[in-house]
Amino acid sequence: MKEKRYIFLLILIAVLLGPTHARNLEPTVEQALASLKPQHLGIGEIKLKSLSQQKGNRLVIVMNDEFSYLPFREELVKRAYNTVRSILPKNLRHKKLAIYAGGYEISRLIPFAENHKRFAVKCHRPIVEPVNRLYTPDRGLLNRHIALWQSHGFYFEQSLDRWEWQRARIFQTVEDLYTQSYVMPFLTPMLEQAGAYVFSPRERDTNGHELIADNDNPATYRETSAGKERWKEGGIGFAHRQQVYTDFQNPFTDGSFRQTHTTTDPHKEIRACWHATIPEGGRYAVYVAYHTVKNSTDDALYTVYHKGGKSQFHVNQTMGGGIWIYLGHFDFEGGREARIELSNLARKKGRTVTADAVKIGGGYGNIARRVNPSRIESNPTLAAIDYTDQSSGYPRFTEAARYWLQWAGFPASVYSPTQGENDYVDDYKCRGEWVNYLAGGSSVLPDSTGLNVPIDLAFAFHSDAGTTLNDSIIGSLGIYFTGKERKVYIHDVPRQVSRYLTDAVLSQVTDDIRRTYEPQWSRRGMWNKSYFEARVPEVPTMLLELLSHQNFADMRYGLDPRFRFVVARAVYKGILKFIAAQNGYDYTVQPLPVSHLRTEFTGANQIRLAWRAVTDSLEPTATPDRYIVYTRVGNGAFDAGTLVSDTTCTLTIRPDSIYSFCVTAVNRGGESFPSETLSLCRASNEKEVVLVINGFDRISGPDSFEVDTITAGFDTRKDFGVPYLCDINYIGEQYEFRRHIPWRDDDDPGFGASRADYETQVIAGNTFDYPYLHGRSIVRAGYSFVSTSDEAVAEQLVDPSRYRMADLILGKEKQVTMGRGTSGYAFKTFDRPLREAITRYCNGGGNLFVSGAYVGTDLWDNHEADTLGQQFANQVLHYTWRTGQASVSGRVKPAASPFARFGKLDFEYYHTPNAQCYAVESPDGIEPFGKGSYTIQRYGENNISAGIFYRGDTYSTCVLGYPFETIKSEVQRDALMNAILSTFNENSNDR
Secondary structure (H helix, E strand, O other), X not given: OHHHHHHHHHHHHHHHHOOOOHHHHHHHHHHHHHOOOOOOEOOOOOOEEEEEEEOOOEEEEEEOHHHHOOOOOHHHHHHHHHHHHHHOOHHHOOOEEEEEEOOEEHHHHOOOOOOOOOOOOOOOOOOEEEOOOOOOOOOOOOOOEEEEEEOOOEEEEOOOOEEEOOOOOEOOEOHHHHOHHHHHHHHHHHHHHOOOEEEOOOOOOOOOOEEEEEOOOHHHEEEOXXXXXXXXXXXXXXXXXXXXXXXXXXXXXXXXXXXXXXEOOHHHOOEEEEEEEOOXXXXXXXXXXXXXXOOEOOOEEEEEEEOOEEEEEEEOOOOOOOOOEEEEEEEEOOOOEEEEEEEOEOOOOOOEEEEOEEEEEOOEOXXXXXXXXXXXXXXXXXXXXXXXXXXXXXXXXXXXXXXXXXXXXXXXXXXXXXXXXXXXXXXXHHHHHHHHHHHOOOOOOOOOOOOOOOOOEEEEEEEEOOOOOOOOOOOEEEEEOOOOOOOEOHHHOEOOHHHHHHHHHHHHHHHHHHHHXXXXXXXXXXXXXXXXXXXXXXXOEEEEEEEEOOOHHHHHHHOOHHHHHHHHHHHHHHHHXXXXXXXXXXXXXXXXXXXXXXXXXXXXXXXXXXXXXXXOOOOOOOOOOEEEEEEEEOOOOOOOOEEEOOOEEEEEOOOOOOEEEEEEEEEOOEEOOOOOOEEEEOOOOOOOEEXXXXXXXXXXXXXXXXXXXXXXXXXXXXXXXEOEOEEOOOOOOEOOOEOOOXXXXXXXXXXXXXXXXXXXXXXXXXXXXXXXHHHHHHHHOOXXXXXXXXXXXXXXXXXXXXXXXXXXXXXXXXXEOOOOOOOOOEOOOOOXXXXXXXXHHHHOOOEEEEEEXXXXXXXXXXXXOOHHHHHHHHHHHOEEEEEOOOOOOOEEEEOOOOOHHHOOOOEEEOOOOOOOOOOOOOOOEEEEOOOOEEEEEEEOOOOOEEEEEEEOXXXXXXXXXXXXXXXXXXHHHHHHHHHHHHHHHHHXXXX
8 A cells, every 4th residue: 555655746746847858757757667566575775777769669667776686576577567657647658668676687587587598407317316105296306306405514714723614603504504594405416306416515424433435345245147238347436545535636546447238138137235333323324425327227127235224226327427426315224234235237238337336324534634735835934844734623514516526536626727736716716616517418408528417497595694783684685697708598588587486496595484484584686696605606606695594683593493493394395396397397386294193002913093184275276185104113224115105004013012103294395304213012011001102392592581672591401492303503502692792803703602512513403313222221111102292282183181101202302492482382291172182081081101301391481481281280280480590410319208109210311412312401300299299309419490290190190201212221211211101100000
């Protein structure tokens, strides 16, 4: 309405002025077009550059670049023309009107217009293709190749003779790691689960171990033969001859590779086999290396044997030869051999299959750097210094792209354009060169030398600088480049398609953020600028500056995993929509994870698993068609999954084995992220069945605070937050909270400055797998168990009254908000439906064990006090809150009580950030309430009550102010669970 009133006023002015010259119209036209700018668009002032009458009865309006930053669609273009026509005097209305901005007529700025020339890429066989995929994402990103990188990385600064970050340590992170927290756990899997193969110029595995198996090392490699079929020498290849590499040394020229011909006859199958002993159980990335030769096969069959069974892939060896090619992440058992095999079986016989090396895990950086001789020559005073080669000493995933590309076998011309003189420049320049080397020789870059990969697009994920002293958001910016001398890609496709990519992604990101967490999120515009990363790649390319990592208001969102998920999903959706439009097909967005997961026994050896699909309010196409149920037995790994069409599944189990399940939703766009993991076990000699309720859903950023414009920051000592699975960007606590302290240097960054004692570590978060850990202790106490989500209990999809004992997992659940709090609160420990369900259960004779760090604080001292929740805690669970932040020692000791089984239980729980389990910084001090309730445990350093046990006439409860699963010792967890369940049983028998 405001815009319409403004335009009406301009029309009135034009009528009053009557016939006029074009020059006199300039202020009116400028104001009219400037009025089209949406409020949330932070793009600077829109200005008119010129308005002229030209030959051919044309009236041409040229606006400044800021006007081109508007997200033009057909409707907006139409409004722009109608707005101008409505204010033109009669003597100009017959003119042919054209409005230009950014060098283009504005209808050419519409991303998905039908008349645009498209950057279409055809690829029938991608570089890596799973053999037994359970779904076909033919409306996703099937057979697409995407070059994706996160900003910066740890690098060697020659002027200081040291390794350092490229950005400052601020707000508990550094940009070199921060953008990885979007790209690695969220964006890359989304693209992959939509069917794309994602290339990265940085190490993508955070595992600190790295194992190399190679044909040049007989201890890690062997071959099979069949009759006359043999492997033979192929030529120069990879060998791991040294611990560190210097200058321009290339490990892919230090050894040899093997080769043979493909066959379609199983009797002539031969295999190359790589093997290595896994030093520590865990999840490892697996990479393979081979060579592209004349007549290479396009379906080399690789098999990875791992803890969950085996996974097979067809690798197109006509592309990507001579570098590390990522196959996937897999679980391996410590002390056992990992095995990867390559077969010569293929669709066509007589082609060549090559075998070189295998890399397992991420490892630590092995590229050593020193001050370049040219720097010493230009400054003779440096000659007296004895410079030595230095490797970073950091995990490889933290390092800049320049070093990964050297280790991965790329030419020095790609990773070091400065020829070793400046690693900082090499790093930002190598990314564009890397894209072109990947694509060189393919259909998208046929006249260049490279790896023959038809890259569909390149995407750089950055965060920006800039601060505000209040709560205002810096917001998001997109950067692209349409070229100067050469303004086209292959087949004369205009480089303007990079603007379409930028508009699609930036629009999706800002729209989704505004609809979910921050309605005032700012869209800063789309810069058509000659940034090296945008200018050099010969495929559509975008740089996203998501937010300011230097601005507190932005980072209150940016440190929250929920925000990262929404942003990553928005980027994925923008990329999907762009590629679908360029290649002329209808897209479908992969579904959201399912919810309300639950399990139950339906017979002696039969179980039922059920769940609920989740509607995506932001995307109508993200509807599930089917589901995949993944199963894990015991301490193994999840299998390859079973495809089902309904939201229930009946399975047969073996007694005395713990089964765990997670579920994903699939459609023609791809596969969702997994659900939480639920577990169950039927014990042969069960005493009875325990219901485990998983109420720990929280993922969030750390606690934050602000005092006007004076101080602000993040308080990890009070609450570190809860990472999604793990945190790979945390570097240490913030120590500078004064807003007015300016940046002076990256070593003295002012407000937000943070420590560096955790920057090489991966920090454990919420694995959503705690019913297994609780259940294992329940089984050892002699009980069977099933598990369910707390939502299923609260909505009465599960009847707890069928079970005489229940275990409610609350972890670090507490109600939290994000940023300014416009999206409300989430993750309350005891919301009304759950309280009512528990009350019914207890009043019906059910015995309940509850553990969590905020079982009291969330009801008494978190935002507004919850009086009904407090009454529930007092009168149903029979505890009251004494204090939050009750302990910093992580030690619990027994207290004298009528319940003898707890008398000798003394143990430790995780209370500082670590890689094994999420940490409890602020456990609750809780005390007994009412008759029959007693303290059973106290915190080690101050004797504050840590847990209570209540014995009543009808039921019993046990409540702990710290999470059970954070107890370090498995033996101690078993002993505590046995004491709780046994005391429940004794009390029931007494009653």
